[in-house]
Amino acid sequence: MPDKVALEGLEERWGQTWAEHGTYTFDRSRSREEVFSIDTPPPTVSGSLHVGHVFSYTHTDVVARFQRMRGREVFYPMGWDDNGLPTERRVQNYYGVRCDPSLPYVADFTPPHDGTDGKNVKPGDQVPVSRRNFIELCEQLTAQDEKQFEALWRYLGLSVDWSQTYQTIGTRAQKVAQVAFLRNLARGEAYQADAPGLWDVTFQTAVAQAELEARDYPGHFHEVAFHTSAGENVVIETTRPELLPACVALIAHPDDERYQALFGTTVTTPVFGVEIPVLAHPDAEKDKGSGIAMCCTFGDLTDVTWWRELNLPTRSVVGRDGRILADTPEWITTDSGRATYAELAGKTTFSARTAVVDALMASGDLLAEPKPTQRKANFYEKGDKPLEIVTSRQWYIRNGGREAPGRNLRGELLARGDELAFHPDFMGVRYANWVNGLNGDWLISRQRFFGVPIPLWYRLDEAGEPDLGDPIQPTEDQLPVDPSSQAPAGYTEDQRGVPGGFIGDLDIMDTWATSSLTPQIVAGWLEDEDLFGRIFPMDLRPQGQDIIRTWLFATVLRSHLEHGSLPWTDAAISGWILDPDRKKMSKSKGNVVTPMGLLEQHGSDAVRYWAASARLGTDAAFDPQRPTQMKIGRRLAIKVLNASKFALSFGGDEPVSLDGGAVTEPIDRAVLAALATVVDEATTALESYDHTRALEVTETFFWTFCDDYLELVKDRAYGREDAGLDPASVASARTTLGLVLDVVLRLLAPVLPFATEEVWCWWREGSVHRAPWPVSAPLREAAPDGDPHLLAAAGAALAALRKVKSEAKVSQKTRLSAAVVHAPEAEVALLPAVLADLRAVGGVDGELRFQVGDEHRAEGELLVEAE
RNA sequence: GGGCGAUUGGCUCAGUGGUAGAGCGCCUCGUUCACACCGAGGAGGUCACUGGUUCGAACCCAGUAUCGCCCA
Numbered sequence: 001m002p003d004k005v006a007l008e009g010l011e012e013r014w015g016q017t018w019a020e021h022g023t024y025t026f027d028r029s030r031s032r033e034e035v036f037s038i039d040t041p042p043p044t045v046s047g048s049l050h051v052g053h054v055f056s057y058t059h060t061d062v063v064a065r066f067q068r069m070r071g072r073e074v075f076y077p078m079g080w081d082d083n084g085l086p087t088e089r090r091v092q093n094y095y096g097v098r099c100d101p102s103l104p105y106v107a108d109f110t111p112p113h114d115g116t117d118g119k120n121v122k123p124g125d126q127v128p129v130s131r132r133n134f135i136e137l138c139e140q141l142t143a144q145d146e147k148q149f150e151a152l153w154r155y156l157g158l159s160v161d162w163s164q165t166y167q168t169i170g171t172r173a174q175k176v177a178q179v180a181f182l183r184n185l186a187r188g189e190a191y192q193a194d195a196p197g198l199w200d201v202t203f204q205t206a207v208a209q210a211e212l213e214a215r216d217y218p219g220h221f222h223e224v225a226f227h228t229s230a231g232e233n234v235v236i237e238t239t240r241p242e243l244l245p246a247c248v249a250l251i252a253h254p255d256d257e258r259y260q261a262l263f264g265t266t267v268t269t270p271v272f273g274v275e276i277p278v279l280a281h282p283d284a285e286k287d288k289g290s291g292i293a294m295c296c297t298f299g300d301l302t303d304v305t306w307w308r309e310l311n312l313p314t315r316s317v318v319g320r321d322g323r324i325l326a327d328t329p330e331w332i333t334t335d336s337g338r339a340t341y342a343e344l345a346g347k348t349t350f351s352a353r354t355a356v357v358d359a360l361m362a363s364g365d366l367l368a369e370p371k372p373t374q375r376k377a378n379f380y381e382k383g384d385k386p387l388e389i390v391t392s393r394q395w396y397i398r399n400g401g402r403e404a405p406g407r408n409l410r411g412e413l414l415a416r417g418d419e420l421a422f423h424p425d426f427m428g429v430r431y432a433n434w435v436n437g438l439n440g441d442w443l444i445s446r447q448r449f450f451g452v453p454i455p456l457w458y459r460l461d462e463a464g465e466p467d468l469g470d471p472i473q474p475t476e477d478q479l480p481v482d483p484s485s486q487a488p489a490g491y492t493e494d495q496r497g498v499p500g501g502f503i504g505d506l507d508i509m510d511t512w513a514t515s516s517l518t519p520q521i522v523a524g525w526l527e528d529e530d531l532f533g534r535i536f537p538m539d540l541r542p543q544g545q546d547i548i549r550t551w552l553f554a555t556v557l558r559s560h561l562e563h564g565s566l567p568w569t570d571a572a573i574s575g576w577i578l579d580p581d582r583k584k585m586s587k588s589k590g591n592v593v594t595p596m597g598l599l600e601q602h603g604s605d606a607v608r609y610w611a612a613s614a615r616l617g618t619d620a621a622f623d624p625q626r627p628t629q630m631k632i633g634r635r636l637a638i639k640v641l642n643a644s645k646f647a648l649s650f651g652g653d654e655p656v657s658l659d660g661g662a663v664t665e666p667i668d669r670a671v672l673a674a675l676a677t678v679v680d681e682a683t684t685a686l687e688s689y690d691h692t693r694a695l696e697v698t699e700t701f702f703w704t705f706c707d708d709y710l711e712l713v714k715d716r717a718y719g720r721e722d723a724g725l726d727p728a729s730v731a732s733a734r735t736t737l738g739l740v741l742d743v744v745l746r747l748l749a750p751v752l753p754f755a756t757e758e759v760w761c762w763w764r765e766g767s768v769h770r771a772p773w774p775v776s777a778p779l780r781e782a783a784p785d786g787d788p789h790l791l792a793a794a795g796a797a798l799a800a801l802r803k804v805k806s807e808a809k810v811s812q813k814t815r816l817s818a819a820v821v822h823a824p825e826a827e828v829a830l831l832p833a834v835l836a837d838l839r840a841v842g843g844v845d846g847e848l849r850f851q852v853g854d855e856h857r858a859e860g861e862l863l864v865e866a867e
Numbered sequence: 868g869g870g871c872g873a874u875u876g877g878c879u880c881a882g883u884g885g886u887a888g889a890g891c892g893c894c895u896c897g898u899u900c901a902c903a904c905c906g907a908g909g910a911g912g913u914c915a916c917u918g919g920u921u922c923g924a925a926c927c928c929a930g931u932a933u934c935g936c937c938c939a
Contacts, residue, residue, distance in 0.1 A: 005902085214939065376939080426871065430937070433870055437938075545871095546937075575872095576936075613880085613890095617872085619935075621879065628879065628891055631904080638904055646901035696881075700889080707906085714901095799908085806908040809896055 001648065001762045005641035007603045007634070010754040015154045023767050024068075024159040026075050028531055036072035037538040038064060039519050039568055040160070041551075042079030042168055045145035046090040049152055051622055052544075054595045056574035058611035059691065060542040061158045063572065065750035066686045067539075068159065069773035075535050077164035077522045078153065082142035084511035085203075085382060087169075088450045091137050093119070098126040099134035099449045101484070101506075109133045131449055131484070138450050142167070152596055157604050157753045159769065166521055168514050169450065174480035176521045177514040178455040180562060181397075181444075182473055188405070189398045189561050190444075192468065196297075196304045196314075197394055197443060198387040200380040201322030205447040206394050207380045207387060208510060217377035217386055220370035221289065224360060226250060226267040226276075234267050234278070235367060237289030239375050241360065242324070242352035243296035245272050245332060245341055246317040251306055252292040254280035259292055270365035271356070272341065273334035279310055298389035301378070305439075317344075318388050324352045349388070393468065394445040395454060395507070399557050401438030410435060416556050420566055423689040424617040427545060427573045431556075434549040442554070444513045451508030455481050457488040464499040472502065476526075516554035519567040538568040545573050545617065572689055575619040602630040605752040609633025612751045615692045636699060637755040640748065643706045644759040647737040650717040656738040656763055657731065660782025665716075665729055666790055666833035668736035671709050673786025675701060675743055676776035682747050683773065691750075698747040705740060708795040713737070715840035739782065743774040793827035794834045797850075800858035801842040808862055818846035819860030822853025 018024060038060060043053060068074045092098050095111035112127050129137075146165075153160060167173060184190035198207040219239040226234040234250060247269050252259035262278040269276060283302050284293055295306045297315045306312060319325050324344045332338055340359050344352045360366035377386035400410030413435050422428040445454065455474055458466035472488040474481050483504025487493045495501030514521075519538050524531035537559070543551060552571060559567035599607050610629035614620035648656055663669055678701045685693035717733040741759075749756040749768045760768035780786075800821050805812050819842065823831065828850045831838070839848050844860065 007904090424872095429871060433938075437870095549937085578935080618880095619873090623878095626878085626891095632890065635904065638902070642902040642905095644901090649901075692881085696889085706902090710901090711906095802907050803909090806896060811897055812907060813898085 001645060005638075005645055005758075007605065007637055007641070007755065010758055011155050011157065011599070011604050014754055014757050015157070018159075018767070018769075019154075019162070021767070023769055024074070024076065024161050026161045026164060027073050028534060030073040030534065032534050034071070034073050035075055035534055036064075036067040036540070037075035037523070037535040037568075038077075039522070039538050039541045039555075040076065040078055041543050042081040042166075042515070042518065043149060044081045044086050045142045045149060046082065046086045049149060049595050050577075051595055051598065052577040054156060054598070054607060055577055055611045055614070055620065056542065056544060057153070057158060058156065058608045059572065059574050059616060060540075061156075061160075061608075062612055062691045062750040063540060063542070063686075063689070064159050065753065065769060066691075066773065068769065069746065069749065069771060071772065074159070074161075075164070075523075075538075076158075076160050077166065078150070078158075078160045078162070079166045079168060079518060079522065080142065080146050080149070081168045081511070081515065082138070082145075083168040083173075083514055084446075084451055085448065087138050087142060088134075088448065091134065091141055091450075092126055093121050094141055095137050096121040096126055097129045097134065097137060098123065099131055100128035101131045101449065103128055103130040103133075105130045105132040109136075111137060135450060138169075142169075152599075155596065155599055155604060157608065159753070164522065168511065168518075168521075169452070171480060172527070173514055173517070173521050174452045175527075176517050176525060177452045177509060178474075178479045178481070179476050179526060180517055180520065180558060181509065181513070182455060182476065182479075184397055184561060185473070187561070190395060191398075192393055192395050194391055194393050195396075196307065196389050196391050198378060198380075199320060199390040199392070200383045200385070200387055201320070202383055202385050203380065203448075204320065205380075206392060206443055206445055207383075208443040208512075211381050212387075213379045213381045214376045215379050216374045219373055219375045219377075221373050222357065222360070222370045223290075223367040224294075225270060225365045225367055226294075227270065228262070228265065228267050233367075234262065234292065235290050236292050236294050238294055238299075239373065240296070240299050240349075240353070241356045242344070242349050243299050243317065244269055244294070244356055244360075245274075245329070245337075245344070246296040246298075246315045247272075247274065247276060247294045248297060248312045248315050249276050249295045249306065249310065250278045250292050251281050251284045251295050251310075252278070253284040253286045254282060256280075256284070256286050256291050271359045271363055272332050272337035274331055274337070279306075281306055281310060297391075300389070304389060314391060316391055318349060318390060320388075320390055320392070322385075322388055323348055394443050395509075396441040397444055397513070397557075398561075399438060399442040399553075400435060401440045401442070410438070413553075413557060413560060416560055416566055420556070420568075421570045423570060423572045424615075427548065427571070427617055430545065430548045431553060434553055442510075442557075444510045445507040446510050447506070448508055451511065452480070452514050453482045453484065454505040454507050454509060455479060455483060456505045457483050457491075457502045458505070460497070460499055460501050460503060462499050464497075466503055471505070512550055512554045515551055516558045519555065519559065520562070536567075537563070537565050540570050540572060541568045542572040542574065545575070548573070570689070573617050575614065575617050578619050578621045579623070598624075598627075598630075602627060602634055603637065603754075605637040605754050606630045606634035608751055608753075609636060609695075612691050612695050616689055633752075636702075637752050639702075639706060640745070640752060640755045640759060643702075643710060644741055644745070644762070646714075647710065647741050648763055650714075650719070650737065651734050657735045658738050658742060659735060660739065660778060662728075662731045662735040663739070663782050665732045665736075666785075666787070667709075667712065667794055667837060668732045669783035669786035670788055670790035670794075671705065671736055671740060671786075672779045672783035674704075674788040674791050675740055676779040676783075676786075677788065679743060679747065679774050679776040679779065683775075686750075694747070695751055698744065702744055702748070704791070704795060705744070708798055709740075709791065710737075711841050712794060712798065712834070712837045716837060739779070743779070746771055746774045787830065789826070790830045790833060793823065793830045794838065796827065796856045797821045797823060797831055797834075797838055797858070798841060800856045801838070801844075801860065804858050804860050805862070810862060813843065815843040815845055815863045816860040817844075817863050818848070819844050819858055820849045820851055822851050822855070822857040822859075824854075825852045828852050 096113040456471040523535040682694040
């Protein structure tokens with residue numbers, strides 16, 4: 001035991017010891033019932049860790065440590081999400097390169113930069129490199145990032161088994177993702193389709209529903225006249241006049257009286273002179289504009305609904321490059337219409353809009369000056385141009401958003417949501433809302449480079465046209481494959497792209513298509529079925545509420561499709577970190593606090609305390625200027641060190657007794673009885689994922705223990721002569737201190753792993769983190785007649801005696817010649833049992849009496865020492 | 868517009884039917900022989916608002932307002 005205790009340096013010292021001793025290493029010999037397995041969120045290594053990560057990962061670690069102490073063998077791996085666009089972007093900027101898949105591989109390539117201090121390298125200055133070179137750089141950079149992340153997690157004290165890490169782009173993840181996809185394909189759960197989809201022109205990729213973001217976007221309402229056969233005007237309002245050549249119908253609400261007569265008739269489009277029907281559909285909004293809308297291929301998602309439900313023709317005019325298609329479409333037949341279209345061809349939608357507006361003005365069909373407006377437009381969450389809707393061939397996985405043949409997939413997935421225990425439970429509603437709101441299957445094709453390739457090839461016929469309907473599939477033992485650089489079995493590389501040969505699918509999968517398989521990746525599916533059987537279905541998925549609709553849902557889906565089960569039984573949803581203005585914390589808000597700085601400043605235990613004092617699902621405020629909770633946590637950790645040192649010191653060099661039979665004094669038994677209740681409450685709370693409640697009852701008890709009990713018995717524990725006590729009562733106090741400490745250290749260990757371990761090593765064997773979680777039975781056995789009320793009564797009496805001195809403005813050490821404590825009747829009956837201790841701590845030289853009174857109050861004669 | 872959550876002392880939050888709680892901050896005092904990253908004592912709230920249910924509501928019900936998040 002050190003003379004002077006300190007928190008400084010505990011993180012490094014114990015981090016190293018735990019690593020050397022394999023304290024958190026998973027023992028795979030244990031059976032499924034003995035294992036507690038956690039599907040830890042893999043952080044995006046290319047991003048940076050912020051206080052929100054520290055917050056939510058601490059919640060998980062508290063659970064892990066609790067379960068480990070309860071005797072479960074905890075499977076607690078860490079993954080690194082290095083898949084997808086964030087990595088690509090970071091590599092582009094860090095090394096100043098961009099991927100050009102048409103280039104050959106260059107061995108020993110040296111990139112133009114090696115870190116640019118967060119500054120972006122302009123696309124024009126990026127050196128084009130081959131796909132393989134690009135991916136090598138991705139791997140290099142993520143390896144660096146992983147090291148930094150791991151150092152932070154270790155410093156924070158996460159009890160992760162660091163031999164179990166994985167990468168979402170690693171070979172194993174690729175194999176799992178490709179096998180799962182091929183099995184989806186074999187069961188008819190994956191399919192390809194030409195379908196209208198959201199397309200990001202900048203990134204040249206299809207975008208899934210889950211990646212959408214609706215944002216305000218400035219535009220103009222244009223009042224445009226269509227013409228009936230009788231020569232009357234039908235006026236619509238549109239923000240996208242450039243889609244006029246793609247117009248396939250006018251649509252109004254079926255109940256809208258203004259348009260009843262028009263339903264079933266046709267009108268002609270202005271300028272282009274195309275005859276189109278006027279139709280009714282409930283999605284048309286009566287009070288929006290003129291109440292009748294033009295339906296195009298495709299202006300927005302409502303257009304897609306109408307196209308599908310009203311069986312409208314497909315008349316695309318916008319290409320994947322975001323420009324008007326070059327060839328004049330055959331449905332435009334008038335000479336002037338074809339001439340106008342020819343002027344639009346090749347223009348961006350923006351320029352085309354101006355050209356169409358000019359044409360409308362010339363024809364007199366633009367009835368008013370365009371009115372500025374803010375419209376909602378769909379954006380790719382990482383993009384900055386509104387998405388276009390284009391038709392393309394993409395791969396989908398069924399998710400209940402569209403009817404699945406022969407099954408009620410949506411119903412099955414809703415049932416899985418009910419089966420899953422959400423913490424807090426109301427988070428389950430978000431899952432159900434999302435599943436109920438899905439209106440399409442899951443688009444998984446991505447037109448990017450750094451990701452898991454779709455493992456398929458297509459045969460080319462004699463004309464060089466691909467046979468998309470019957471792809472060539474690898475066998476599972478060949479996986480992972482990259483069809484863009486490997487030839488399928490039975491073909492050679494020189495047949496690539498040649499008539500009679502093959503082409504590879506160039507697309508990669510959506511990152512969620514891999515991340516949704518983290519349980520399978522980490523648990524050894526396909527590779528180590530023995531391990532898989534001991535871990536899967538897993539116990540816990542911790543994550544943020546924002547990705548319930550993506551990660552959580554997709555994981556449930558994949559597990560349901562592949563294994564017919566939930567991937568885990570419980571989902572723990574952490575809240576947000578809010579800044580002092582109660583806004584979601586983000587880097588753009590200029591929060592300069594780095595997690596490592598925070599940990600170094602306050603100590604990891606203190607930061608963990610802050611995190612652990614926020615309940616699951618509840619947002620927590622964090623003001624870097626006033627880290628109140630962290631200071632409280634730090635105070636608690638220091639108190640643990642100091643109070644423990646004090647409590648363990650009374651017996652000198654003698655070993656601390658933990659023999660419950662030695663506890664004889666009523667007040668000592670009262671403390672053990674109170675502690676037994678604390679143990680039960682903390683245990684129940686942690687079992688139901690309520691770590692704040694567990695911390696609260698433990699912490700409250702601990703402060704009472706320090707402020708009242710420890711003060712009350714220290715004279716007795718010292719064994720001082722003037723206390724006039726027999727050796728048994730001294731032993732009783734010392735044993736109680738040992739027993740309490742033994743239990744409290746274990747109760748606090750999940751939240752304060754460093755301070756508790758430090759104290760544990762002074763007097764106990766092994767690690768506190770492998771010690772069994774305390775149970776109340778031995779405490780109740782040692783104190784069968786222990787009455788917690790006595791502890792409360794003694795505390796109140798002590799406070800009353802202190803108040804006498806505090807109000808007299810004298811030192812607490814001032815002695816009293818005699819004193820009377822007034823207390824409720826029930827307490828007066830109890831207090832004589834602790835008379836000697838109260839006299840000692842209160843410094844009462846003469847008589848100390850107890851009297852029935854309405855409130856706690858003491859009076860005493862002060863012996864004021866001569867100054 | 869829809870869903871979910873929140874609204875309790877200056878601040879951060881507990882408290883699911885029986886006379887308002889904690890910590891921080893504040894005020895007063897003490898203390899360095901476990902702990903100045905300390906101790907003791909104290910002041911401070913008509914529980915967002917309006918109705919309703921009930922003997923009784925911070926808590927249950929209905930509505931309103933404000934804030935946050937997610938989705939349109």
